[in-house]
Amino acid sequence: MHTFAELTIVFIILMDLALAVTGSLSSCIRLVALQGVVAGVLPLLAGHGAPHLRAVAFAAVIISLKGVIFPWLLMRARDRSGAGKDVEPLISYPASIMLCLGAFIASSWLGSRLPLPEANVAWIVPASLATIFTGFLLITTRRKAITQVLGYLVIENGIYIFGLALFVEQPMMVELAILLDVFVAVFVMGIAIFHISREFDHIDTAELSELSDWRRGEYGK
Amino acid sequence: MLLVLLSLVLLLASSMLALSLSRNPSRAQDAGAYGAVLASLCGLLPAGRVLFTGRTDTLSLPWPVPLGSLTFNLDPLAAFFLVPVFLLTGLSAVYGVDYLKSYAGRKPLGLAWAAFNTLTAAMVLVFTAANAVLFMLGWELMAAASFLLVLFEHEKAQARRAAFIYLTAGGTGALMLLAAFSLLGQASPSLDYSAFAPLTGHAASAVFLLALCGFGLKAGFIPLHVWLPEAHPAAPSQVSAVMSGIMIKTGVYGIIRVLGFLTPWQEWWGWTLLVLGAVSCLLGALFALAQHELKRVLAYSSIENVGIILMALGLGAVAAVNGAPVMAALAFAGALLHIFNHSLFKGLLFMGAGAVLHAAGTAELEALGGLGKRMPRTALFFLAGSAAACALPPFNGFAGEFLVYLGAFKSINYSGAPALAGVIAGLSLAAAGALAAAAFTRAAGAAFLGEPRTERAARTHEAGPLMLFAMGALALLCLLAGLAGPLLLLPLGSALASAFGLPAALEAVRASAIPLVYISAAGLLLLLLAGIAVARRRAFLGDKKPAAGLTWDCGYAAPSPRMQYGASSFAQPLTDFFQPVLRKIGQYPVISEYFPAKASFSTEAQAVFYNSVYLPVGARIRDLAFRFSWIQHGRLQIYIMYIVVTLIALLLWKL
Amino acid sequence: MEIVKTLFQFLAAALLAPLLPGVINRVKAFFAGRRGQPLGQLYYDLFKLLLKTPVYSRTTTWVFKAGPIIGVASLVTALALLPFAGRPSFFAFEGDFIFLIYLLGLARFATVLAALDTGSAFEGMGASREMQFAVFAEPAFFLGLAALARVTGQPSLAGMFGALTGDTWRTAAPVLALLTASFFIVLLAENSRVPADDPNTHLELTMIHEAMVLDHSGPDLAFILYGASLKLWLFGALICSTVLPRHTGSWASDSALFLLMMFGVAAGVGIVESVIARLRLTKVPFMLITAFAFSALALIFQMGR
Structure with missing residues (x-):
C-alpha cells in the first residue's frame, strides 16, 4: 500500500514538472485539477487500515471541488475572458523545469531539516514543498491573470499535502479553512478576470500595472 | 638533480647564445632549438627516475638567498610536472624551427628563442624551487618571458591588447601570491617550504583565498580567465602549445602545493574548488563552441580542462575532509593524470592550429575548409588530438577523466556532502564532455573537412617535416598514453603520495589499475575490430573499383563551397x-x-566576462582613481617629498 | 564453461540485433493495416549492401571511409561490455558504464566527422542536430546510470543488473519507474526514432541521422546500418535489464525471458512510432530535458532514502 502511496507522490511531483513546462492553458487547468484529485485521494492511501467514513466523505468533497467545480469555473473564465490558449511564460520552459528541479532538491534538503513528526510515507514533505514552489513559479513567471489563480490552486494542493504530513488523520480543520479561502479567492478572481477583460480586452497582468498612478508619474500632481 | 641543474644552465646559456646570434636568424634558431632539445633530454632522465623510484632529490647550494636557502627540491610531484614540461618544450622547439622560418628577417628570432628558452627555464625553476623567494623569481621570469612571446606580432593591435591584459593579470596574481607567501612565512624564520609553520582558522583561509586567486590568474579558470583566450592565440603557435599545455598548469601546481602547506583543510575550500571547476568546465566548453577562430576554440578548451582538473581537486578535498580517503585519492589521481594528458593533447592541437595558420594565413573557421586533402598528415594528427580532447577512448584524454569519474562514483557508498560532490562532479564532466565533443567536431570539421571556403584555403600546403615530426610524436604519445593507463599509475602514485600523503588511499589508486587494464584491453579490442572491419571491407570490395562522383546535392545542380x-x-x-x-x-x-x-x-562571440564584469568594474576603479588625481602633479620634487614623508612616517611608526 | 556462455550471449546479441528494426517495422505495419516488410529485412539489406560497389564523392577523404568503420568497431566493443540478462559479458569492471558512454561518443564523433567530410549542407545539418541532441541526451543517460548505481550500490553494469531483483522493485519502485521512462526517452532520441527523428522520412531537410549518412553506400552503409541496430540493442538491453530483474536461477530461462523482453521493447518503440507524431525540431531538447528531469528525480529520491 505504501509503495502505491509513494508512486502517487512521484506522480504529484511529475505533475509539478508538467505544470512547469505545459504551454497550453487548458491542459494546465486540467493538470491542476488532476493534481487536486490525486492529492485528495492521498489520505486514503497513507493511513493504516481501512479509512474512516468521515475521511472518505471529506475526500469526496475535496475531489468534487477541485476536480469538477474549480476547473469548470476556470475554463469558463478562460473562455469568457478570451484569454487565448497559451500561458505566455516570462522565462523559457527549460529554465522553468530546471527551477522546478532545483526547488525539489532544495525542498528535499529542507524536508530533512524541518522538525516534523515522522511521516509514514517517504517524500511527502519535499513533494508538498516542491508543489508550493511550483505554485509560486506559476504565479511569478506567467503573464496571465488566470495562471495566477492556477498558481494559488497549486499552492493550496501543496499545503494540503503538507498538512497530510503533519496530521495524517486530522487534516480537515486546517484544510477546510484554507479551502474556503481558496474557494472565495477563485470565485472572486474568476469574476474579476471576467470583468477586467470586459473593460480592457485582455488579462495581461503586465499591462494592469498601467493602472497605477505612480507608474505614469501622475502621482502628487 | 644535477642533470636538472644542467638542463637549466643549458636553457639559459642557449637563450643567451640565441640572443647574441640575432643577426643570423638560422644560427639563432639552431642555438635555441638545440639548447631546448638537449635540455629536455637532460631533464627527462632525473624526472623519470624520481617518479619511478619515488625518492625525493634535493640539492642545496651554499649560497643563501634572502629569507631562505638556495635549495632545489625534485620531489615526485615536481617531477610529475617536469615530465610534460620537458616533453612539450622539446617537441615545441623542434616544431618552432619550421614554424618560425618564414618569419626570418621580419622578426627578431633570436629574441623569440631567448624568451622561449627562458620561459622553459623559469618553469623548471618554479617546479623545483624549495623556497618561496626562488619560486617567485621563477614565477616572474615566466611571466616576463611569456609576455615577450605574446608580443611577438606586436604590429597587430589585438596582440598588444592581449599582452596588456596578460601583463595586468600576471602582476595582480603575483601581488596576491606575495601576500599569501608572507602570511605563510609569518611565523617562520625563512621562506623555505620546509619551514612554513602550519596555519589554522582564518589565517589559513586567507592564505587559501589569496593563493587561489593568485594561482588562478595563471591557471585561467572562470572567472579569472579573461587573459587566456586573448594571450594564447596571440603568441606563436609553439608558444601557445607550451602556454596552454603546461604553463597554465603552474597555477594548478601552486594550488596543490599550498593545499599541502595548509593541512588540515576546511570543507568550504573543497566546495569552492569544486564549484569553480564545474563552472569553468561547463562554460569553457560552451564558449569554445561559440568561437570563430581555431586558436580561440583551443584556448577556451584549455579553460574547460583546467576546470576539470580544479573540479577533481575540489572533489578530492571534499571527500578527504569528510573521511572518504579512497574517493579523495582517486579524484586527486584523476586530476594529476589529466594534467599530464592535457599537456600532450593540447600541445598537439595548438601545433595543428599553428600549421593551419601557417599554411592558410588565417585560423578563422569560416575561411577554412577542405584542408584534409591538402595537408592530410596534419589533419590526421589534429583529429587524433581532438578525439583525445573529447576524452574518447582509446586516446589518453579518457584515462584521467575516468579516474575522476571513479572517484565520483565511490560516492554511491556515502550520503551527505561526498555524495552531492560526486554527483556534481560526474554530471559536470558528462555535460562538459558532450559540449566539448560538439566544439571539436565543429572546429575540426570546419577547418579540415569539406571543400575550401576561400581561394586562399584552397592553395594551402602540408606543414614542414619538423612540424609534422613534433605533431606526430605527440599524437603517438596520446595514443600510447591512452593504452598504457595502468603503467602510468606507478609514477602517479608517488606524485600523489608526495603531494597529499594519504598512504591508505594509495592502495585505492593501485586498485584502480584493474579497470584501467580492462580499458586498455577494450581499447586494443577496438583497434583490432577496426582493423578487422577494414580488412573485411577490402575483402568485400575485392577487385571492384569504387566510383567517384559528386556529393549528393538533393537535385540542386550547382552547389558551391559557400553552401556548406x-x-x-x-x-x-x-x-x-x-x-x-x-x-x-x-x-x-x-x-x-x-x-x-x-x-x-x-x-x-562575446568575451562575456570581460565585457560584463571586468570592464564595468575597471571603469568604476578608474573613476575612483581619478578622484585622487590631485596627488599626481608630475613634479619630481613633490614625488620625492612623498617618499621622504613616507619614510619618516614608517620610522616614527616603528619607533 | 562460463566463457562459452559469455561467447554465446555475445554472439546472440551480435546476430539478433538486426532483428529489432524488423520487429519495429512489423508493429508499425500492423498499426497501419499493412503486411509490412519481412522480419529479417535488415539481414537481406546488409547482405545486398555488402556486395555492392560504393560510390565516393570527390570531396571526401579518408575520414569519410573511416567513419563507418570506427562507428561499428566502437559499437561492437560496447557490446562486449554489455551484460546479457544481468550476467556479465567479456569486460566487466568498475565504472564500465562510463566507458560505454564514451564508446558511444566515439561512434558519434566518427559519424559526425564523416558527415562533415562530404561538404554537403544537408549532412552538416544532420551532424549539427545530432550533436545538439547528444548534449542533452548524454547528461540524462549518465544521471540515470548514476541513479541506478546508487540504487544497487554497485559501480559496474554487470554488478548493477546482477543486484537488481524483484525486491528492488518492491522497495524502490518509483525510482526504477522513473529510470525506465528516462532510458526509454533517451533510446528514442539516440536511435533516431519517432518523436525525435523519423527513420522513414525522405526529405533531406527533416532528416537527422539519415541525413548524416546520405552519401554512404555499399559496405560502408552496411556497417552503419548494422551499427545502428547494435545501438538499438544496447539501449534496449539496458531497459530490459532494469525492468526485468533476474527471476529464475537458470541461465537458459533468464536468457529466453530477456530476449522476449527485448522484442517487447522493440514492439514498444513500434507502438510509440505508430501512435504519436514527430515533435517539432525545437521541441526535441525539451523532450530530452524531461528525460534529464526524470533521471534527476530518481537520483534525488534515491539519495534521500
Missing part, C-alpha cells in the same frame, strides 16, 4: 539555446523585397 554547413551554422542550435549565457551578437538580414539579391549575416 559552416562553423556558425553547425553550432547554431546549441548557441541559440544557451544564448542567455553566451550573449553572442548577431546581425541578421532583413528581407523586404520579393527577390532579395544580397544579404549579409554575421554573429560574434
Whole structure:
C-alpha cells in the first residue's frame, strides 16, 4: 500500500514538472485539477487500515471541488475572458523545469531539516514543498491573470499535502479553512478576470500595472 | 638533480647564445632549438627516475638567498610536472624551427628563442624551487618571458591588447601570491617550504583565498580567465602549445602545493574548488563552441580542462575532509593524470592550429575548409588530438577523466556532502564532455573537412617535416598514453603520495589499475575490430573499383563551397539555446523585397566576462582613481617629498 | 564453461540485433493495416549492401571511409561490455558504464566527422542536430546510470543488473519507474526514432541521422546500418535489464525471458512510432530535458532514502 502511496507522490511531483513546462492553458487547468484529485485521494492511501467514513466523505468533497467545480469555473473564465490558449511564460520552459528541479532538491534538503513528526510515507514533505514552489513559479513567471489563480490552486494542493504530513488523520480543520479561502479567492478572481477583460480586452497582468498612478508619474500632481 | 641543474644552465646559456646570434636568424634558431632539445633530454632522465623510484632529490647550494636557502627540491610531484614540461618544450622547439622560418628577417628570432628558452627555464625553476623567494623569481621570469612571446606580432593591435591584459593579470596574481607567501612565512624564520609553520582558522583561509586567486590568474579558470583566450592565440603557435599545455598548469601546481602547506583543510575550500571547476568546465566548453577562430576554440578548451582538473581537486578535498580517503585519492589521481594528458593533447592541437595558420594565413573557421586533402598528415594528427580532447577512448584524454569519474562514483557508498560532490562532479564532466565533443567536431570539421571556403584555403600546403615530426610524436604519445593507463599509475602514485600523503588511499589508486587494464584491453579490442572491419571491407570490395562522383546535392545542380554547413551554422542550435549565457551578437538580414539579391549575416562571440564584469568594474576603479588625481602633479620634487614623508612616517611608526 | 556462455550471449546479441528494426517495422505495419516488410529485412539489406560497389564523392577523404568503420568497431566493443540478462559479458569492471558512454561518443564523433567530410549542407545539418541532441541526451543517460548505481550500490553494469531483483522493485519502485521512462526517452532520441527523428522520412531537410549518412553506400552503409541496430540493442538491453530483474536461477530461462523482453521493447518503440507524431525540431531538447528531469528525480529520491 505504501509503495502505491509513494508512486502517487512521484506522480504529484511529475505533475509539478508538467505544470512547469505545459504551454497550453487548458491542459494546465486540467493538470491542476488532476493534481487536486490525486492529492485528495492521498489520505486514503497513507493511513493504516481501512479509512474512516468521515475521511472518505471529506475526500469526496475535496475531489468534487477541485476536480469538477474549480476547473469548470476556470475554463469558463478562460473562455469568457478570451484569454487565448497559451500561458505566455516570462522565462523559457527549460529554465522553468530546471527551477522546478532545483526547488525539489532544495525542498528535499529542507524536508530533512524541518522538525516534523515522522511521516509514514517517504517524500511527502519535499513533494508538498516542491508543489508550493511550483505554485509560486506559476504565479511569478506567467503573464496571465488566470495562471495566477492556477498558481494559488497549486499552492493550496501543496499545503494540503503538507498538512497530510503533519496530521495524517486530522487534516480537515486546517484544510477546510484554507479551502474556503481558496474557494472565495477563485470565485472572486474568476469574476474579476471576467470583468477586467470586459473593460480592457485582455488579462495581461503586465499591462494592469498601467493602472497605477505612480507608474505614469501622475502621482502628487 | 644535477642533470636538472644542467638542463637549466643549458636553457639559459642557449637563450643567451640565441640572443647574441640575432643577426643570423638560422644560427639563432639552431642555438635555441638545440639548447631546448638537449635540455629536455637532460631533464627527462632525473624526472623519470624520481617518479619511478619515488625518492625525493634535493640539492642545496651554499649560497643563501634572502629569507631562505638556495635549495632545489625534485620531489615526485615536481617531477610529475617536469615530465610534460620537458616533453612539450622539446617537441615545441623542434616544431618552432619550421614554424618560425618564414618569419626570418621580419622578426627578431633570436629574441623569440631567448624568451622561449627562458620561459622553459623559469618553469623548471618554479617546479623545483624549495623556497618561496626562488619560486617567485621563477614565477616572474615566466611571466616576463611569456609576455615577450605574446608580443611577438606586436604590429597587430589585438596582440598588444592581449599582452596588456596578460601583463595586468600576471602582476595582480603575483601581488596576491606575495601576500599569501608572507602570511605563510609569518611565523617562520625563512621562506623555505620546509619551514612554513602550519596555519589554522582564518589565517589559513586567507592564505587559501589569496593563493587561489593568485594561482588562478595563471591557471585561467572562470572567472579569472579573461587573459587566456586573448594571450594564447596571440603568441606563436609553439608558444601557445607550451602556454596552454603546461604553463597554465603552474597555477594548478601552486594550488596543490599550498593545499599541502595548509593541512588540515576546511570543507568550504573543497566546495569552492569544486564549484569553480564545474563552472569553468561547463562554460569553457560552451564558449569554445561559440568561437570563430581555431586558436580561440583551443584556448577556451584549455579553460574547460583546467576546470576539470580544479573540479577533481575540489572533489578530492571534499571527500578527504569528510573521511572518504579512497574517493579523495582517486579524484586527486584523476586530476594529476589529466594534467599530464592535457599537456600532450593540447600541445598537439595548438601545433595543428599553428600549421593551419601557417599554411592558410588565417585560423578563422569560416575561411577554412577542405584542408584534409591538402595537408592530410596534419589533419590526421589534429583529429587524433581532438578525439583525445573529447576524452574518447582509446586516446589518453579518457584515462584521467575516468579516474575522476571513479572517484565520483565511490560516492554511491556515502550520503551527505561526498555524495552531492560526486554527483556534481560526474554530471559536470558528462555535460562538459558532450559540449566539448560538439566544439571539436565543429572546429575540426570546419577547418579540415569539406571543400575550401576561400581561394586562399584552397592553395594551402602540408606543414614542414619538423612540424609534422613534433605533431606526430605527440599524437603517438596520446595514443600510447591512452593504452598504457595502468603503467602510468606507478609514477602517479608517488606524485600523489608526495603531494597529499594519504598512504591508505594509495592502495585505492593501485586498485584502480584493474579497470584501467580492462580499458586498455577494450581499447586494443577496438583497434583490432577496426582493423578487422577494414580488412573485411577490402575483402568485400575485392577487385571492384569504387566510383567517384559528386556529393549528393538533393537535385540542386550547382552547389558551391559557400553552401556548406559552416562553423556558425553547425553550432547554431546549441548557441541559440544557451544564448542567455553566451550573449553572442548577431546581425541578421532583413528581407523586404520579393527577390532579395544580397544579404549579409554575421554573429560574434562575446568575451562575456570581460565585457560584463571586468570592464564595468575597471571603469568604476578608474573613476575612483581619478578622484585622487590631485596627488599626481608630475613634479619630481613633490614625488620625492612623498617618499621622504613616507619614510619618516614608517620610522616614527616603528619607533 | 562460463566463457562459452559469455561467447554465446555475445554472439546472440551480435546476430539478433538486426532483428529489432524488423520487429519495429512489423508493429508499425500492423498499426497501419499493412503486411509490412519481412522480419529479417535488415539481414537481406546488409547482405545486398555488402556486395555492392560504393560510390565516393570527390570531396571526401579518408575520414569519410573511416567513419563507418570506427562507428561499428566502437559499437561492437560496447557490446562486449554489455551484460546479457544481468550476467556479465567479456569486460566487466568498475565504472564500465562510463566507458560505454564514451564508446558511444566515439561512434558519434566518427559519424559526425564523416558527415562533415562530404561538404554537403544537408549532412552538416544532420551532424549539427545530432550533436545538439547528444548534449542533452548524454547528461540524462549518465544521471540515470548514476541513479541506478546508487540504487544497487554497485559501480559496474554487470554488478548493477546482477543486484537488481524483484525486491528492488518492491522497495524502490518509483525510482526504477522513473529510470525506465528516462532510458526509454533517451533510446528514442539516440536511435533516431519517432518523436525525435523519423527513420522513414525522405526529405533531406527533416532528416537527422539519415541525413548524416546520405552519401554512404555499399559496405560502408552496411556497417552503419548494422551499427545502428547494435545501438538499438544496447539501449534496449539496458531497459530490459532494469525492468526485468533476474527471476529464475537458470541461465537458459533468464536468457529466453530477456530476449522476449527485448522484442517487447522493440514492439514498444513500434507502438510509440505508430501512435504519436514527430515533435517539432525545437521541441526535441525539451523532450530530452524531461528525460534529464526524470533521471534527476530518481537520483534525488534515491539519495534521500
